[in-house]
Amino acid sequence: xxxxxxxxxxxxxxxxxxxxxxxxxxxxxxxxxxxxxxxxxxxxxxxxxxxxxxxxxxxxxxxxxxxxxxxxxxxxxxxxxxxxxxxxxxxxxxxxxxxxxxxxxxxxxxxxxxxxxxxxxxxxxxxxxxxxxxxxxxxxxxxxxxxxxxxxxxxxxxxxxxxxxxxxxxxxxxxxxxxxxxxxxxxxxxxxxxxxxxxxxxxxxxxxxxxxxxxxxxxxxxxxxxxxxxxxxxxxxxxxxxxxxxxxxxxxxxxxxxxxxxxxxxxxxxxxxxxxxxxxxxxxxxxxxxxxxxxxxxxxxxxxxxxxxxxxxxxxxxxxxxxxxxxxxxxxxxxxxxxxxxxxxxxxxxxxxxxxxxxxxxxxxxxxxxxxxxxxxxxxxxxxxxxxxxxxxxxxxxxxxxxxxxxxxxxxxxxxxxxxxxxxxxxxxxxxxxxxxxxxxxxxxxxxxxxxxxxxxxxxxxxxxxxxxxxxxxxxxxxxxxxxxxxxxxxxxxxxxxxxxxxxxxxxxxxxxxxxxxxxxxxxxxxxxxxxxxxxxxxxxxxxxxxxxxxxxxxxxxxxxxxxxxxxxxx
Amino acid sequence: xxxxxxxxxxxxxxxxxxxxxxxxxxxxxxxxxxxxxxxxxxxxxxxxxxxxxxxxxxxxxxxxxxxxxxxxxxxxxxxxxxxxxxxxxxxxxxxxxxxxxxxxxxxxxxxxxxxxxxxxxxxxxxxxxxxxxxxxxxxxxxxxxxxxxxxxxxxxxxxxxxxxxxxxxxxxxxxxxxxxxxxxxxxxxxxxxxxxxxxxxxxxxxxxxxxxxxxxxxxxxxxxxxxxxxxxxxxxxxxxxxxxxxxxxxxxxxxxxxxxxxxxxxxxxxxxxxxxxxxxxxxxxxxxxxxxxxxxxxxxxxxxxxxxxxxxxxxxxxxxxxxxxxxxxxxxxxxxxxxxxxxxxxxxxxxxxxxxxxxxxxxxxxxxxxxxxxxxxxxxxxxxxxxxxxxxxxxxxxxxxxxxxxxxxxxxxxxxxxxxxx
Numbered sequence: 003x004x005x006x007x008x009x010x011x012x013x014x015x016x017x018x019x020x021x022x023x024x025x026x027x028x029x030x031x032x033x034x035x036x037x038x039x040x041x042x043x044x045x046x047x048x049x050x051x052x053x054x055x056x057x058x059x060x061x062x063x064x065x066x067x068x069x070x071x072x073x074x075x076x077x078x079x080x081x082x083x084x085x086x087x088x089x090x091x092x093x094x095x096x097x098x099x100x101x102x103x104x105x106x107x108x109x110x111x112x113x114x115x116x117x118x119x120x121x122x123x124x125x126x127x128x129x130x131x132x133x134x135x136x137x138x139x140x141x142x143x144x145x146x147x148x149x150x151x152x153x154x155x156x157x158x159x160x161x162x163x164x165x166x167x168x169x170x171x172x173x174x175x176x177x178x179x180x181x182x183x184x185x186x187x188x189x190x191x192x193x194x195x196x197x198x199x200x201x202x203x204x205x206x207x208x209x210x211x212x213x214x215x216x217x218x219x220x221x222x223x224x225x226x227x228x229x230x231x232x233x234x235x236x237x238x239x240x241x242x243x244x245x246x247x248x249x250x251x252x253x254x255x256x257x258x259x260x261x262x263x264x265x266x267x268x269x270x271x272x273x274x275x276x277x278x279x280x281x282x283x284x285x286x287x288x289x290x291x292x293x294x295x296x297x298x299x300x301x302x303x304x305x306x307x308x309x310x311x312x313x314x315x316x317x318x319x320x321x322x323x324x325x326x327x328x329x330x331x332x333x334x335x336x337x338x339x340x341x342x343x344x345x346x347x348x349x350x351x352x353x354x355x356x357x358x359x360x361x362x363x364x365x366x367x368x369x370x371x372x373x374x375x376x377x378x379x380x381x382x383x384x385x386x387x388x389x390x391x392x393x394x395x396x397x398x399x400x401x402x403x404x405x406x407x408x409x410x411x412x413x414x415x416x417x418x419x420x421x422x423x424x425x426x427x428x429x430x431x432x433x434x435x436x437x438x439x440x441x442x443x444x445x446x447x448x449x450x451x452x453x454x455x456x457x458x459x460x461x462x463x464x465x466x467x468x469x470x471x472x473x474x475x476x477x478x479x480x481x482x483x484x485x486x487x488x489x490x491x492x493x494x495x496x497x498x499x500x501x502x503x504x505x506x507x508x509x510x511x512x513x514x515x516x517x518x519x520x521x522x523x524x525x526x527x528x529x530x531x532x533x534x535x536x537x538x539x540x541x542x543x544x545x546x547x548x549x550x551x552x553x554x555x556x557x558x559x560x561x562x563x564x565x566x567x568x569x570x571x572x573x
Numbered sequence: 574x575x576x577x578x579x580x581x582x583x584x585x586x587x588x589x590x591x592x593x594x595x596x597x598x599x600x601x602x603x604x605x606x607x608x609x610x611x612x613x614x615x616x617x618x619x620x621x622x623x624x625x626x627x628x629x630x631x632x633x634x635x636x637x638x639x640x641x642x643x644x645x646x647x648x649x650x651x652x653x654x655x656x657x658x659x660x661x662x663x664x665x666x667x668x669x670x671x672x673x674x675x676x677x678x679x680x681x682x683x684x685x686x687x688x689x690x691x692x693x694x695x696x697x698x699x700x701x702x703x704x705x706x707x708x709x710x711x712x713x714x715x716x717x718x719x720x721x722x723x724x725x726x727x728x729x730x731x732x733x734x735x736x737x738x739x740x741x742x743x744x745x746x747x748x749x750x751x752x753x754x755x756x757x758x759x760x761x762x763x764x765x766x767x768x769x770x771x772x773x774x775x776x777x778x779x780x781x782x783x784x785x786x787x788x789x790x791x792x793x794x795x796x797x798x799x800x801x802x803x804x805x806x807x808x809x810x811x812x813x814x815x816x817x818x819x820x821x822x823x824x825x826x827x828x829x830x831x832x833x834x835x836x837x838x839x840x841x842x843x844x845x846x847x848x849x850x851x852x853x854x855x856x857x858x859x860x861x862x863x864x865x866x867x868x869x870x871x872x873x874x875x876x877x878x879x880x881x882x883x884x885x886x887x888x889x890x891x892x893x894x895x896x897x898x899x900x901x902x903x904x905x906x907x908x909x910x911x912x913x914x915x916x917x918x919x920x921x922x923x924x925x926x927x928x929x930x931x932x933x934x935x936x937x938x939x940x941x942x943x944x945x946x947x948x949x950x951x952x953x954x955x956x957x958x959x960x961x962x963x964x965x966x967x968x969x970x971x972x973x974x975x976x977x978x979x980x981x982x983x984x985x986x987x988x989x990x991x992x993x994x995x
Binding site: 202203222289293351352353361400401402403407411413414415416417424425426427463466467468470471474475476478480481482483484486487488490491492534536537540541543544547558559561562563565566567568570571573 | 628629630686687688691702703704727734735738744747748749750757758759760761762763768771772773774775776778779780782783784786787788789790791792794795796798799801802805806855857858860861908910912975976977979
């Protein structure tokens with residue numbers, strides 16, 4: 003039965019054979035690019051890049067590891083777009099880069115993605131997503147009656163990141179913010195959304211999350227007892243907590259109704275918790291495990307004290323906390339660790355936000371150096387990104403060699419030595435944006451707010467809450483069956499692989515390109531490389547099986563490509 | 574073209590091709606697996622476990638180990654049960670099922686942070702930055718899966734909760750997470766089978782090419798998941814997720830709640846042959862106003878669903894081969910705080926187990942008069958796990974090798990709690 007159909011398409015077959023040969027030729031032509039990428043790592047004349055390379059190399063020689071070879075251009079550019087802009091590069095962007103022969107082209111591309119106006123919005127959107135998830139989680143503000151206004155949080159971040167506001171300024175604003183949480187209301191200040199939902203139960207979450215996210219100090223256990231493993235004592239938790247006790251999140255109503263219009267974060271004088279109210283020295287109390295009650299006043303983690311008055315006219319405790327945080331070395335080290343982990347797949351500590359003597363860093367000298375340097379550069383996020391993205395480690399292949407295969411695989415329990423690029427899954431948001439880039443799946447999507455709404459509805463299917471007061475959550479977008487099902491059959495992928503008139507695939511099919519170029523386009527869009535011989539062969543087979551219906555065959559190939567490990571993994 | 578044209582490939586041929594291609598040994602790839610011939614015999618012997626996971630850390634001294642009269646005992650009264658132990662007055666339906674359950678009242682653990690406690694109680698190990706341990710569900714389904722060669726759906730299902738992952742056992746043993754209405758999203762491709770298999774053939778070729786480039790286990794894990802996904806999409810066993818198809822009176826018995834539906838789904842999945850199901854009920858992190866919350870919402874929901882599950886399993890003759898474990902990451906302070914709540918507490922608390930041939934109707938161990946200390950031999954997460962393994966016929970000598978080559982004994986060398994088996 004099949005044979006007879008094949009005979010009917012002899013003409014088609016001949017055409018396909020030609021196309022296979024062309025595919026091979028195209029592959030051979032791309033080889034020079036690979037060779038060029040193998041040359042010795044450059045520091046691009048940037049002192050910080052040179053120092054990163056030196057300290058990482060030192061680790062390799064200590065462990066007698068030979069690093070993986072350099073990644074080819076396509077792989078490097080794909081990971082750079084994913085990590086800076088949150089999406090894969092378009093075919094045009096990829097080709098523009100690969101055909102560039104200048105030795106400084108990688109530096110030029112990093113600069114372009116960070117500073118070119120064309121990319122400002124995408125940069126800001128991507129990092130807004132990342133920081134929103136850090137600050138309020140994937141579900142923060144999605145529930146009814148939430149004190150968080152998610153669009154408000156995002157607006158603050160977007161505005162700040164688009165202007166490349168210095169990181170320390172952002173932290174100061176987030177920690178000290180007052181005002182309304184909702185855009186369009188009086189006194190709007192989106193930064194308040196970080197804290198509006200963290201003030202319940204004596205601001206325990208504000209204390210824990212502020213310490214953890216910005217300083218890398220995990221104090222949450224010490225709310226109730228001295229920490230069993232690190233040096234933080236219960237006293238420290240409550241002394242830190244005392245900084246947040248003037249803070250209130252107040253519901254404001256639409257005039258004359260009981261409808262909440264917005265939430266306002268305010269500082270109010272705090273009388274203290276003692277029986278005899280003494281706001282000049284506003285105290286708080288906590289209980290030791292043995293039942294003894296102890297008193298606490300605001301003291302920063304390094305022991306610095308402030309005026310203990312509870313009157314906001316005397317001292318606004320959060321403002322003092324903000325100032326103290328700005329001077330803390332934990333602030334710059336935490337930032338360096340977070341950004342390093344973002345680009346490299348692993349931080350210098352695991353988890354990245356648990357730092358201190360109890361959890362030694364893999365590269366303490368480098369962590370310290372990066373923290374110091376970024377502090378010197380006024381906490382300019384884009385500079386830090388450039389240093390890491392241009393480092394030798396970031397440019398290594400994810401393929402292992404005999405020397406680092408087992409010695410440098412953190413999945414095998416080894417500490418990361420950054421002698422190769424560690425593969426990781428795209429985040430759900432990255433997949434979403436990548437599909438849109440590659441296929442224009444949701445073209446004409448409307449405003450940022452409308453797009454965010456669509457995206458967050460789609461993301462909602464992957465959020466799993468743990469059901470405790472700390473709002474902990476996890477994601478089922480983690481390489482398991484629900485994710486695979488979504489990519490197999492979900493609406494988003496259906497749209498991305500649609501063959502309807504005007505869709506990406508139907509346009510591609512009817513374009514001027516020859517068949518080879520069409521297949522190449524799909525592989526470059528998804529993998530930033532051309533297809534192998536076997537892949538061209540299977541494409542031909544599919545075209546045959548689809549009885550010469552080119553759009554249908556492209557649809558099958560595109561579906562397979564999007565569902566593959568090579569697509570979903572940032573490699 | 575060549576004979577390997579995917580056109581016309583049968584499903585059987587297709588699957589065997591995939592299996593051969595990746596040289597993997599995954600029992601779940603069970604399509605047409607008739608290696609173990611005597612299916613009926615296996616069915617008779619097959620063991621399962623249901624973990625009722627109480628996220629947030631429930632106050633066990635208000636549920637299973639009451640301290641009436643103690644200054645911090647709270648307002649709840651104990652009532653008699655069908656077993657020897659008394660429980661809270663707000664668990665009247667469970668009181669009739671306690672002949673099936675044992676309360677381990679001398680649990681004493683050290684992890685009182687949600688994340689750490691959840692990890693420890695799910696794995697028997699404290700968190701370690703260099704290794705991820707497999708959870709209960711991954712370990713037990715890994716051990717029990719061979720008893721059900723006909724199973725086409727994932728052997729580790731979690732309903733309405735987060736659970737803990739497969740660690741070094743690999744993503745193939747990750748929990749399949751569904752919500753309690755049992756509707757699994759994105760199951761339908763709307764494509765004729767042959768075309769699906771042709772697509773899968775192309776996909777497998779791309780996948781294998783990438784795997785062969787020595788990029789590590791993430792690439793090959795992905796391929797295993799694809800196979801499991803394909804199995805599941807084409808399986809009629811997916812019907813076991815459809816709780817809505819149960820008779821009205823059965824649904825009513827379990828309660829019109831997410832947890833109730835989850836428990837009912839657990840029973841259906843056990844019947845289908847799924848070896849491990851975790852059903853999550855959150856909301857136990859009661860730092861404020863604990864007793865009203867327990868009395869009015871948490872305990873009625875728990876009581877109805879848990880009692881219905883126990884009774885239903887018993888009536889269907891499944892309880893003997895199905896272990897039930899009720900626990901959270903820790904419990905709550907005997908002391909009542911300034912907000913009429915209780916905070917985190919791990920030093921003295923209770924876990925409840927039953928089924929799988931374990932003794933019911935008893936309380937094992939005890940705490941002191943105000944619940945602040947265990948008075949008898951303290952038990953740990955490892956001991957509970959060891960006991961469940963024994964109940965399910967899994968040898969405690971079973972040893973896994975973690976990816977860095979370290980041998981890891983099942984249940985982390987926990988000891989069997991003798992009273993459950995004498």
